[in-house]
Amino acid sequence: MSKKWSTLAIALGALAMSSATFAAPSPEMLANACAGCHGTNGGSAGDTMPSLAAQSEAAFVDAMMKFKSGERSSTIMGRLAKGYSDADIKAMAGFFGKQKLHIANQMVDKKKVALGAKLQEKNCSRCHLEEGKEGKDDTPVMAAQWLPYMQIQMELYASGARKMPDKMAEKVKALSKDELDALNHFYAAKK
Amino acid sequence: MTLDRRSFLKLLAAGAGAAGLPMIGNAAEIMPKKGRRVIVIGGGYGGSIAAKYIRMQDKTIEVVLIERNKQYISCPFSNHLLAGYIKDLSSLTIGYDKLAKNHGIKMVYDEVTAIDPAAKTVVTKGGTLSYDKLVVSPGIDFRTEEIEGYDDKTADIMPHAWKAGPQTILLRKQLESMADGGTVILTAPLAPFRCPPGPYERVAMVADYLKKNKPKSKVILLDANPDIVSKPTLFKKGWEMYAGLVEYRPAAKVTGVNTAAMSVTVEGIDEVKGNVINLVPAQRATALVGSAGLIGEDKKWCTVNPTTFESTLHKDVYVIGDSSNAGAMPKSGYSANSEGKICATNIVAAMNGKELIEMSGINTCYSFLSHDEAISVAGIYAVKDGKIVGVPNSGGISKLDYSDAKLEAKYANSWLKNILTEMSS
Ligand SMILES: Cc1cc2nc3c(=O)[nH]c(=O)nc-3n(C[C@H](O)[C@H](O)[C@H](O)COP(=O)(O)OP(=O)(O)OC[C@H]3O[C@@H](n4cnc5c(N)ncnc54)[C@H](O)[C@@H]3O)c2cc1C
Numbered sequence: 001m002s003k004k005w006s007t008l009a010i011a012l013g014a015l016a017m018s019s020a021t022f023a024a025p026s027p028e029m030l031a032n033a034c035a036g037c038h039g040t041n042g043g044s045a046g047d048t049m050p051s052l053a054a055q056s057e058a059a060f061v062d063a064m065m066k067f068k069s070g071e072r073s074s075t076i077m078g079r080l081a082k083g084y085s086d087a088d089i090k091a092m093a094g095f096f097g098k099q100k101l102h103i104a105n106q107m108v109d110k111k112k113v114a115l116g117a118k119l120q121e122k123n124c125s126r127c128h129l130e131e132g133k134e135g136k137d138d139t140p141v142m143a144a145q146w147l148p149y150m151q152i153q154m155e156l157y158a159s160g161a162r163k164m165p166d167k168m169a170e171k172v173k174a175l176s177k178d179e180l181d182a183l184n185h186f187y188a189a190k191k
Numbered sequence: 192m193t194l195d196r197r198s199f200l201k202l203l204a205a206g207a208g209a210a211g212l213p214m215i216g217n218a219a220e221i222m223p224k225k226g227r228r229v230i231v232i233g234g235g236y237g238g239s240i241a242a243k244y245i246r247m248q249d250k251t252i253e254v255v256l257i258e259r260n261k262q263y264i265s266c267p268f269s270n271h272l273l274a275g276y277i278k279d280l281s282s283l284t285i286g287y288d289k290l291a292k293n294h295g296i297k298m299v300y301d302e303v304t305a306i307d308p309a310a311k312t313v314v315t316k317g318g319t320l321s322y323d324k325l326v327v328s329p330g331i332d333f334r335t336e337e338i339e340g341y342d343d344k345t346a347d348i349m350p351h352a353w354k355a356g357p358q359t360i361l362l363r364k365q366l367e368s369m370a371d372g373g374t375v376i377l378t379a380p381l382a383p384f385r386c387p388p389g390p391y392e393r394v395a396m397v398a399d400y401l402k403k404n405k406p407k408s409k410v411i412l413l414d415a416n417p418d419i420v421s422k423p424t425l426f427k428k429g430w431e432m433y434a435g436l437v438e439y440r441p442a443a444k445v446t447g448v449n450t451a452a453m454s455v456t457v458e459g460i461d462e463v464k465g466n467v468i469n470l471v472p473a474q475r476a477t478a479l480v481g482s483a484g485l486i487g488e489d490k491k492w493c494t495v496n497p498t499t500f501e502s503t504l505h506k507d508v509y510v511i512g513d514s515s516n517a518g519a520m521p522k523s524g525y526s527a528n529s530e531g532k533i534c535a536t537n538i539v540a541a542m543n544g545k546e547l548i549e550m551s552g553i554n555t556c557y558s559f560l561s562h563d564e565a566i567s568v569a570g571i572y573a574v575k576d577g578k579i580v581g582v583p584n585s586g587g588i589s590k591l592d593y594s595d596a597k598l599e600a601k602y603a604n605s606w607l608k609n610i611l612t613e614m615s616s
Contacts, residue, residue: 022498025551032244032532033553033571036525036610037602045612046605075595075602076555076569083571083585088551152601 027095030088043102047148053099056135060093063140073162101133101191103144108189116186119179123171132187138165143190150184221299221318227252227542230313230322232303232479234258234287236265236524237328237512239614240531241538246294248539255320257299257313262286263614266386267524268607269355272363274396275403276562283355285615293616303329306483308505324538327493328512328527329479330354331385333472334491339447339456341472348450349470353385365467366397371405376455376465378445379414380473383492385513385522387421388568390414390471392558394426398433399561409436411465413457415444415473421521422558422568422588429560429593445470476514485510492516497579498550499537500530509534518579520572526554528610529572550574557603564596565603 031042034052039045042052052060066072067081068089084092120131129135132142142150156162157172158180164172172180231242234256242256265283272280291298301315312321333351335341352362366375375397379390394412401408418441419426430437440457447456454464475481475491485502487494493510494503497518502508511517511534512527520526529552537547552572559565570586572579589595 020498020547022549023546025549026536028248029533029536029548030551032536033529033551035532035613036528036553037555037606039609040613040616044605044609046608048601049605049609075589075599076567079569079585079587080553080555080571081585083582148601152598 025088025091027091030084031092031095034092039102041099041102042096043099044104044146044149047104047106047146048152050145050149051102051104052096054101054141055093055096056139056141057090057093057097058137059135059140060096061089062138064089064093071163073156101141101144103191104146104188106147106188108147108185112182112185113189115179115182116184119175119183120186123175124168124183127165127168128187131190133190142187145187147184147188150187151181154180154184219318221315221320222255222297224321224323225253227323228321229254229324229326229538229542230320231256231326231328232306232313233328233330233512234260234263234298234614235328235330235512235527236610236614237527237531238326239263239287239290240528241326241328241509241511241535242296243290243294243613244532244535245539246296248535249543250295252539252542253297254294255297255299255322256287256291257301257303257315257320258287259300259302261300264355264359265524265607265611266353266355266389267610269352269359270389270393270396271559272359273352273366273393274399274559274562275363276396276559280355280359283611285611287615289616290614303479306479306485306508308483308485308502308508311507322507324507324509324542326509326511326531326534326538327480327485327514328510328531329477329514331474331513331522332477334475335472337473338445338470340450341448341470345448345450345470348453349448349455349468351471352469353389353471353474362467362469366400369405369408369466372407373405373466374464375401375408375410376463376468376470377410377412378455378469378471379412379416379420380471381415381444382420383522384471384474386556387521387523388426388556388558391419391421391426392560393469394437394439395429395433395558395560398430398436401436402433406436409438411438411440411463413443413445413455413463414439414441417442421556422566424591425566425588425593426558426560428591429564429566432561474513476510480510480514483508487516489516497574497577498533499541499547500534501537509538518572519570519581520552520554520579521556521570523554523556524610525556526552528613529553550579552579555606557599557606559600559603560596563600564593565600566593566596567599567603 044051067077135141271277305314350358350361352358397410444458445455446458454462485493493515500509511530513522533550555569566589571582
């Protein structure tokens with residue numbers, strides 16, 4: 001048996017050596033690697049981790065470029081984003097953008113949702129279009145996003161750890177903590 | 192080559208793999224193959240994902256997942272039991288029903304005893320199964336023969352707790368029954384081993400338990416390596432919160448064991464006694480892949496094509512996860528997950544006569560230092576000059592000032608939730 005094994009092994013070893021050519025990583029090849037943290041096809045099951053499914057392509061690219069440059073502070077995305085070319089990032093944006101919106105199974109406070117609905121109209125809807133269901137330029141889709149994730153982001157904005165656009169800051173700073181939380185509930189509840 | 196395999200087989204003379212080989216051809220087929228079939232052995236971090244992602248990409252390929260256990264218990268977060276952050280392993284236990292149903296994966300709960308790469312069959316206790324392509328992700332075995340005095344009973348007295356389950360529970364119970372003022376010995380084998388940050392996270396978890404419950408005790412890590420293998424600066428700083436409780440001894444390789452005396456021999460130095468001893472032996476690919484002739488020249492790990500994870504020794508057999516040598520990708524659950532997808536994508540391409548695709552992989556490992564503080568390491572991987580390497584100027588470890596530790600603990604909890612959900616649905 002040993003003889004058969006070894007001849008086979010040598011033949012295959014030679015085979016493996018021959019220089020094969022491969023296609024460049026497909027959008028799936030790149031994006032699937034993110035799913036261990038962000039969930040299959042970008043639908044997150046963990047409430048502090050953002051879903052990427054159905055994210056606007058422009059906002060996704062903007063976020064990744066800002067992670068890469070350090071302009072957007074992060075715990076881990078900065079380290080990860082540096083491993084991808086601009087073309088890779090565009091390819092992944094396309095992949096996640098075409099996924100179905102992930103409706104997380106989460107608890108929201110109805111009263112807060114109602115208050116948020118009123119507040120968003122005046123304060124946020126200029127940029128966060130269609131009640132957060134649509135992204136535009138660097139503004140991300142927030143509908144159905146995980147509440148704990150958004151609460152963390154709001155705290156980071158409030159402490160200055162994450163910089164927000166000046167125009168958004170004007171609005172956010174005029175609102176109380178409770179009002180901002182109501183807005184988070186509102187966006188989380190959107191489907 | 193021939194000699195290597197023969198000596199490996201001799202080493203495993205008592206192992207199921209070697210014993211199973213003569214069975215080939217005699218046992219009955221469990222499920223006759225009708226179309227194109229991929230068999231996946233092992234429903235852990237690597238195998239469950241390979242099975243799922245093949246079916247996600249091509250529903251015309253039949254996928255059979257063979258796993259010995261009906262339930263899988265995650266090693267990641269199992270150190271939490273030692274600290275007492277979780278009371279049992281239920282939050283780390285998953286089944287396969289949803290995965291099988293959602294993706295049309297055929298489950299076979301059985302022990303694989305042999306692989307015949309020439310006949311393209313897999314032998315289980317229940318019969319044989321034939322394949323067009325085979326993915327193997329069986330995890331690790333221990334090189335216990337390198338520790339003098341180690342026998343079948345050793346792990347019942349000095350648990351490794353390096354496969355989550357009864358071993359983890361045993362170690363926790365031993366910690367609970369130890370008197371205050373006792374010594375807990377942890378050990379780390381020479382790299383490469385499963386989960387490079389694991390032993391160092393375990394130090395913190397045990398120290399936290401001692402600090403809260405048995406403050407006169409101490410934990411000693413006997414590390415066979417010259418220094419902490421992963422995130423050294425972060426762990427050293429992190430352990431400071433357990434000052435007085437933790438003793439780190441680098442270059443302290445355990446070469447012998449005496450369960451009656453509750454001591455281990457450290458190479459060239461001395462006997463070290465402990466009230467609780469967590470002995471983690473050095474590791475290799477499992478006996479099953481060894482007897483199938485999939486292990487490379489180092490006699491420890493499976494050599495694979497870095498782009499597809501196809502064995503360089505046997506065609507149509509792919510090895511992923513801890514058993515494979517994946518170059519710069521560490522032996523972690525995240526790596527196994529990433530490798531499962533890379534392998535699945537290229538198997539689907541190959542079976543459809545399409546061009547194979549360059550791999551792009553990720554690893555990240557979160558390690559806890561206390562119940563609400565964690566640190567991480569991250570890497571992005573690609574193939575260069577025939578080897579898997581880290582993409583330059585990317586990846587790395589958490590901020591050294593620890594400012595993100597609380598936030599990272601929150602994200603780490605969601606990481607676990609997501610990766611286990613990926614595997615189980
Ligand atoms: C304490 C500890 C903490 C860890 N923490 C982390 C972490 O935080 N993050 C991280 O990424 N990784 C972590 N890891 C590492 C991680 O657990 C492994 O790298 C990962 O499980 C490897 O996946 P695998 O598919 O190769 O093997 P496994 O996950 O072990 O799966 C192998 C499966 O194959 C089955 N099997 C084996 N042989 C046969 C056979 N002959 N027949 C049938 N079935 C068989 C087994 O039952 C098992 O279900 C940790 C490990 C330890 C020990």
